Amino acid sequence: MTRTRFLLPFFATASVAALAAVDTTEAVTLLRRLLPVLGFAGGMSVVVNLASEVGVFEWAAARVRRFGFLALCVVATVFLSLDTTAIMLTPLAVHLARRRGSRVTSLALPVVWIANLASLPLAVSNLTNLLALGTIGPQYVRIAAAPSLVAIAVAVIAALLIDAHPTRSPTNHGDTPAPPVAALAVVGAAMCALLTPIPYWVTSSAAALAMVLLVGSKTRGALRLSLIPWSALALALALSSAATAAITLWGTVSVSGVWAMAGAGAVAANLINNIPAYFLLEPAASGPTELVALLIGVNAGAIVTPWASLATLLWADQLRRAGEPVPWRQFVCYGALLAPLAVAGATGALVIAQR
Structure with a gap:
């Protein structure tokens, strides 16, 4: 693990340097x-990890139920972005599962499914949506509405079907002490600020600084570099740089048609990550409908390989920090079933809605 933490930042730096050598403007x-997206993820990770250390999520787990938790995941993804859901709600899933005596995977997997599959409705739900917004314009919400509902339904149904029955004795039966008011205030303010016009990376950076200053005295080493998921961020940067360099050298892929665009987006996302996959296929889209089909593929389809989505990498990082093994085998197996269903269903809804 230590070697990986060193090699990934090195690989990311080398990939950016190689891209700059090929085309400085593209780099x-x-x-x-x-970088704003990676900065946002880093800042929110500091907020969440410090909040977890002072008991915010243990306290919240005592006050939420399974159905309310799933609804919270959907709302957080739609209005605050999938990365926010992966970072903030994974620790809550762990504490909630432990409190109920359920398998952690029964709540952790729904977090990553909902984070990716529910990230279509609004531009702020996913970075890829923001990248497409300039081309699609204000009609984005209207075009994406029907496929969004289908993708969310697939995620929620899968979350309800996964076994969540108690498998061991529940923990934390007694009253859970309230965390510092300052920590709750910072978390709440950060989530509210994400709904404002303030750039999201500014919001997360300010929240991280506030959390360090307000609750740092209650934790050990509030300024620890380990609070930030460097490996996940470096991998996302490395893959994006390498893919952009390949595009610059060999050109974009030729894809035509709504179904082909969605399918190509899903395959490319699972091969090279959804952000570079979007960059790769964006020039091939002939209009707003094909762009939304591409978003269906790179958003809803990115749940098979561990590196397909930055949100998945952040989710895995939060599980490790909570002392839980990352269930990659179940993630891949379930994802291989859910991704085709979600992409096909959402694309079908898009085709029907545009007739």
Whole structure:
């Protein structure tokens, strides 16, 4: 693990340098579009990890039920982005499962499913949506409405079907002490601020600084570099840089048609990550409908390979921090079933709605 933490940042730096050698303008453009997202993820990770250390999620788990938790995942994804859901709600899933005596995977897997599958409705739900918004324009919400509902339904149904019955004695029967008011205030303010016009990376950075200053005295080493998931962020940057360099050298892929665009987006996302997959296929889209089909593929289809979505990498990082093994085998097996259903269903809804 230590070697990986060293090699991934090195690989990311080398990939950016290689892209700059191929085309400096493309390298600058990629960093301008991607660094705010990585900064947001890093800042929110600091907020969440410090909040977890002072008992915010243990306290919240005592006050939420399974159905309310799933609804919270959907709402957080739609209005606050899938990365926010992966970072903030994975620790809550762990504490809730432990409190109920359920398998952690029965709540952790729904978090990552909902985070990816529910990230279509609004531009703020996913970075890829923001990338497409400039081309699609204000009609985005209307075009994406029907496929969004189908993708969310697939995720929620799968979350309800997964076994969540108690398998061991529940823990934390007694009253859970309330965490510091400052920690709750910072978490709440950060989530509310994400709904404002303030750039999301500014919001997360300010929240991270506030959390360090307000509750740092209650934790050990509040300024620890380990609070940030460097490996996940470095992998996303490395894959995006490598894919952009390949596009620059060999050109984009030729794809035509709504179904082909959605399918190509899903396959490419699972091969090279959904952000570079979007960059790769965006020039091939002939209009708003095909762009939304591409978003269906790179968003709802990115649940098979561990590196397909930054949200999945952040989800895995939060599970490790909570001392839980990442269920990659179940993630891949379930994802291989859910991704085709979600992409096909959402694309079918898009085709029907546009007739």
